[in-house]
Amino acid sequence: xxxxxxxxxxxxxxxxxxxxxxxxxxxxxxxxxxxxxxxxxxxxxxxxxxxxxxxxxxxxxxxxxxxxxxxxxxxxxxxxxxxxxxxxxxxxxxxxxxxxxx
Amino acid sequence: xxxxxxxxxxxxxxxxxxxxxxxxxxxxxxxxxxxxxxxxxxxxxxxxxxxxxxxxxxxxxxxxxxxxxxxxxxxxxxxxxxxxxxxxxxxxxxxxxxxxxxxxxxxxxxxxxxxxxxxxxxxxxxxxxxxxxxxxxxxxxxxxxxxxxxxxxxxxxxxxxxxxxxxxxxxxxxxxxxxxxxxxxxxxxxxxxxxxxxxxxxxxxxxxxxxxxxxxxxxxxxxxxxxxxxxxxxxxxxxxxxxxxxxxxxxxxxxxxxxxxxxxxxxxxxxxxxxxxxxxxxxxxxxxxxxxxxxxxxxxxxxxxxxxxxxxxxxxxxxxxxxxxxxxxxxxxxxxxxxxxxxxxxxxxxxxxxxxxxxxxxxxxxxxxxxxxxxxxxxxxxxxxxxxxxxxxxxxxxxxxxxxxxxxxxxxxxxxxxxxxxxxxxxxxx
Numbered sequence: 001x002x003x004x005x006x007x008x009x010x011x012x013x014x015x016x017x018x019x020x021x022x023x024x025x026x027x028x029x030x031x032x033x034x035x036x037x038x039x040x041x042x043x044x045x046x047x048x049x050x051x052x053x054x055x056x057x058x059x060x061x062x063x064x065x066x067x068x069x070x071x072x073x074x075x076x077x078x079x080x081x082x083x084x085x086x087x088x089x090x091x092x093x094x095x096x097x098x099x100x101x102x
Numbered sequence: 103x104x105x106x107x108x109x110x111x112x113x114x115x116x117x118x119x120x121x122x123x124x125x126x127x128x129x130x131x132x133x134x135x136x137x138x139x140x141x142x143x144x145x146x147x148x149x150x151x152x153x154x155x156x157x158x159x160x161x162x163x164x165x166x167x168x169x170x171x172x173x174x175x176x177x178x179x180x181x182x183x184x185x186x187x188x189x190x191x192x193x194x195x196x197x198x199x200x201x202x203x204x205x206x207x208x209x210x211x212x213x214x215x216x217x218x219x220x221x222x223x224x225x226x227x228x229x230x231x232x233x234x235x236x237x238x239x240x241x242x243x244x245x246x247x248x249x250x251x252x253x254x255x256x257x258x259x260x261x262x263x264x265x266x267x268x269x270x271x272x273x274x275x276x277x278x279x280x281x282x283x284x285x286x287x288x289x290x291x292x293x294x295x296x297x298x299x300x301x302x303x304x305x306x307x308x309x310x311x312x313x314x315x316x317x318x319x320x321x322x323x324x325x326x327x328x329x330x331x332x333x334x335x336x337x338x339x340x341x342x343x344x345x346x347x348x349x350x351x352x353x354x355x356x357x358x359x360x361x362x363x364x365x366x367x368x369x370x371x372x373x374x375x376x377x378x379x380x381x382x383x384x385x386x387x388x389x390x391x392x393x394x395x396x397x398x399x400x401x402x403x404x405x406x407x408x409x410x411x412x413x414x415x416x417x418x419x420x421x422x423x424x425x426x427x428x429x430x431x432x433x434x435x436x437x438x439x440x441x442x443x444x445x446x447x448x449x450x451x452x453x454x455x456x457x458x459x460x461x462x463x464x465x466x467x468x469x470x471x472x473x474x475x476x477x478x479x480x481x482x483x484x485x486x487x488x489x490x491x492x493x494x495x496x497x498x499x500x501x502x503x504x505x506x507x508x509x510x511x512x513x514x515x516x517x518x519x520x521x522x523x524x525x526x527x528x529x530x531x532x
Contacts, residue, residue, distance in 0.1 A: 008345075016423055039348075040137070055345075057340070057344060058345055060121045060125075085432075085433070
């Protein structure tokens with residue numbers, strides 16, 4: 001099962017995205033676990049995830065997460081603002097899967 | 103210069119500021135420390151609202167109402183009135199944790215250090231701690247104490263001034279022993295500070311920080327100019343796609359919460375509320391109207407005047423979360439970010455609303471915020487009612503403000519919609 005972690009300020013707007021991504025994954029028959037957390041929880045949860053995606057409004061957190069992510073070998077990236085605004089589950093899921101598969 | 107270059111330039115300018123604000127160890131600990139206190143503060147707030155339900159005294163009679171209020175009183179007394187306690191423990195814990203050390207001992211060391219600095223007499227009765235110092239009055243001393251105590255504690259831990267237990271001793275036992283020396287040294291340092299201060303004209307650290315830092319800072323923070331600057335900075339950060347609220351709050355929250363608590367104490371005592379600008383002023387009357395930038399009015403505008411597919415889709419997407427003040431879909435989807443057409447209403451509307459709200463409260467048309475912390479996800483109307491201490495005027499002000507925001511956005515939204523509509527039509531024809 002692929003584990004996708006999303007992080008934003010309080011995990012609110014990213015959880016909108018989680019729902020859309022889950023729908024998309026189910027349509028494609030992909031086995032994933034997707035969950036959203038507040039920014040201060042992301043480092044702790046990083047160990048359980050295959051990939052970390054950050055809400056674009058919190059992109060200044062990237063540097064802070066990068067150290068831990070590198071240690072654990074977890075890829076991370078900032079979500080594309082356009083996809084974020086459209087709550088585009090398909091695009092963000094593709095982005096996440098691409099990062100996991102390297 | 104093309105827009106990509108401009109975006110890159112602004113990114114290069116703003117990102118370091120955002121990173122500094124967010125990665126500053128002490129500001130982050132401050133913000134996360136308040137987060138620890140938040141559930142308790144909200145619990146207490148709900149009971150203040152319940153204890154002051156309108157018309158209840160007429161319904162059940164004065165005497166029963168007094169009994170009812172007394173019964174609910176401890177809920178807020180144990181949480182809201184002593185919110186400084188949780189903030190101190192929260193900051194101490196989070197700051198210690200940020201050094202990769204177990205946080206809880208840093209947290210309790212911070213609280214104990216604060217109590218050491220606190221005068222433990224009330225009107226010649228010794229052995230008591232006045233709750234006032236655990237609330238608004240002690241907020242700043244608490245914050246500084248938590249910073250200093252956590253720094254001292256982690257310093258002693260990092261210097262390895264700990265007792266090492268032999269192997270085989272249960273983990274919990276060895277952990278509490280490992281904290282023994284660092285805690286002893288930290289608290290001793292604060293005892294020395296207290297003793298030194300008792301020989302100065304200030305007598306206590308409380309007096310010094312209260313008169314030299316807290317009073318001037320909160321006076322500045324409660325003023326209109328500083329508030330407008332804070333609001334503008336929040337909007338400006340957001341315009342470049344950075345979470346302005348979380349960045350600016352980390353600086354302003356201590357001031358706004360202290361002002362809030364002053365109001366709460368006055369509200370519960372039934373005296374006049376001293377402050378207009380408080381945490382609630384921002385959270386309820388600005389953020390509480392659809393999220394940062396009050397975009398619920400924009401969603402309504404989309405439903406009323408939107409002809410383009412793009413905006414209609416966005417309205418459906420952004421409407422439901424917008425009711426609960428989550429508005430990233432609107433901010434990134436309209437888009438508001440880096441959109442010159444959106445810049446004017448985006449900056450102007452919050453400033454105008456700050457003014458209307460301020461003057462509505464200054465003139466007494468609408469009661470000032472009662473110091474009740476309403477969760478920021480509370481929908482418009484309900485939040486205004488609760489925040490002003492169950493006053494319908496608070497809800498009306500929110501709806502009035504929303505109409506103002508709508509009028510400010512209207513021409514800009516119309517132009518935006520028209521350009522989307524025309525490009526959609528062109529695409530359809532091709």
